Amino acid sequence: MxxxxxxxxxxxxxxxxxxxxxxxxxxxxxxxxxxxxxxxxxxxxxxxxxxxxxxxxxxxxxxxxxxxxxxxxxxxxxxxxxxxxxxxxxxxxxxxxxxxxxxxxxxxxxxxxADLEARVLRHVSAAFAEDPLRVLRVARFAARFAGLGFVVADETLALMGQMAAGGELGALTPERVWRETEKALACTDPQVYFETLRRCGALKLLFPELDALFGVPGPKRWHPEIDTGLHTLMVLKRAAELGGSQACRFAAFCHDFGKALTPPEKWPSHHRHGELGLVPINDLCDRLKVPNEHRELALLMSRWHVLFHQLTEPGPTQVESILQLFNGTDAWRKPARFAELLICVQSDWQGRTGFGQLPFPQREHLWQLLTQLRTIVARPFVAQGLKGPAIGEAIEAARRQKLTELLT
Missing domain, CATH: 3.30.460.10 (Beta Polymerase, domain 2)
Structure with a gap:
């Protein structure tokens, strides 16, 4: 033995x-x-x-x-x-x-x-093609070791393409697809996972919501990289650099799904793409049985990221918008989730060509505003004798007044 x-x-x-x-x-x-x-x-x-x-x-x-x-x-x-x-x-x-x-x-x-020294991911034998899960595993290894300079061998990528075209990926269960994807999201370069899947033709089969974004243009002023698929991968990379959780990285990955639903004659504008993205995000989460924590953050990111960007310099005229943002994201009860959402939004802002090092002051500013407004609680209003809905109305009014003072 x-x-x-x-x-x-x-x-x-x-x-x-x-x-x-x-x-x-x-x-x-x-x-x-x-x-x-x-x-x-x-x-x-x-x-x-x-x-x-x-x-x-x-x-x-x-x-x-x-x-x-x-x-x-x-x-x-x-x-x-x-x-x-x-x-x-x-x-x-x-x-x-x-x-x-x-x-x-x-x-x-x-x-x-020899392949370790050459930084090459190469399949051992033709038996590789018998297991479709290996397409995802190679993409994950490519993401895990991208920082060390590893690349997928041309012949291995070609074999992965043959497997994708042959329909074998259809035998993968949602749980296995998500398990590999979740591991890839935890890597230093999670975007490489999706890049590799796209190069071998597997992205359109497993993640059609992302695949549909490639070739969809954004306004050059705000998106010098133009292509929305490329922007999405840049946002995912930035979320990893900022130390975002797996849920945060998933939300970054999903945030622009709605742009694939914009009629071409409206390009490069994408009016209401945040709301339009809610359906494909839910479809993806249902299909792959994505954890609820990831789904919830992704839906919030899609729904609210445009308003976040409109608050570049919060001032007195934006009191109602900020309150709408805090209320709509349930930041009062779930501040930790809101902190993750702020990382997602910063990733979206900086995940563009030439924007990587630009400041994003609203992350810290909004967090400080939320922290101060959360000190307004129900206890003093109950002591005044208020009951039922009147307590909520009093809290909202107090928050509005304090926020106005903070922004003046």
Missing amino acids: EVYLVGGAVRDELLGLQVKERDYLVVGATPEQLLELGYTQVGRDFPVFLHPANKEEYALARTERKSGLGYTGFICDFGPEVTLEDDLMRRDLTINAIARDTQGRLHDPYGGQ
Whole structure:
């Protein structure tokens, strides 16, 4: 029985990155042998075991044969006769097909180390095309390692394009699509995930709402980059740079969906695109079963981002607009969400060619106004004897008066 450290742990060690989890491969053993040694089997159809002491995963070397559609349509064969090379051949990318034995020696039958040095994401074998989930995984790896200079190999991108054109992506469940997308949104360069999907023809199949934005122009004065799809990717990148949460990044991704619904004869103007975007955002969230936190922030961003931008220099004449914004976003009860919304709006403002370093003072200004207005609470009005709707009316009036004073 031989044990190897495999997969992401070896890859990240060679890249000098922190290793978060370790997976081990066992060659030349049977399930019975591992059970006798005290390992615990997890899953009935998958030869994976937990170490009796540290609970790390140990998988028996295996091969897979395609038996149906999608990423679950495989027959798994495992046994002591399966070699290390056999197992590594079934993996997705060469950089994930490197093993380290207990003596510290590397085993790299498919050129993973050379691809690490060349910063190339390349598929191991033609078996890559049998699993449609790998299209999303490669796009996610491209986003994760973009900062290190990694690019997708031309032949791998071409194979991904063939898979997209062949209809295999239709076998992916919404949960798996969202799981990969959520991981990609957490990357330093989440926009690369969607760029890669677009390059291989998968974006129009999985995210038609975004794909429809490419080729839709915006006013040159406000959008020197012109193309709304490009602007959306720039906004997503800026949201990541500002440290926005995954929900914030998702909202940045969705904020201009409504512009795809503008009749071409109205271009480059996009009147009411914020309201128009609510339907495609809900459609996407329903289709992929997106968490409610992400949906709510995306809907608020689409609905209100135009008004945010109209408050570049808040003054006395904008009292009603600011109150409308605070009321409409429920900022009184959910200030933390409003803070995320401010990051989204700053990302939209700065996610344009030539706008990246321009100041966005309304983020801090609006936050300070909200903080001060939230000190107005119901208690003193209840003490005055007010009841029911009268309390709400008194709070609103007090907020309006205080806001007017703050803006004068």
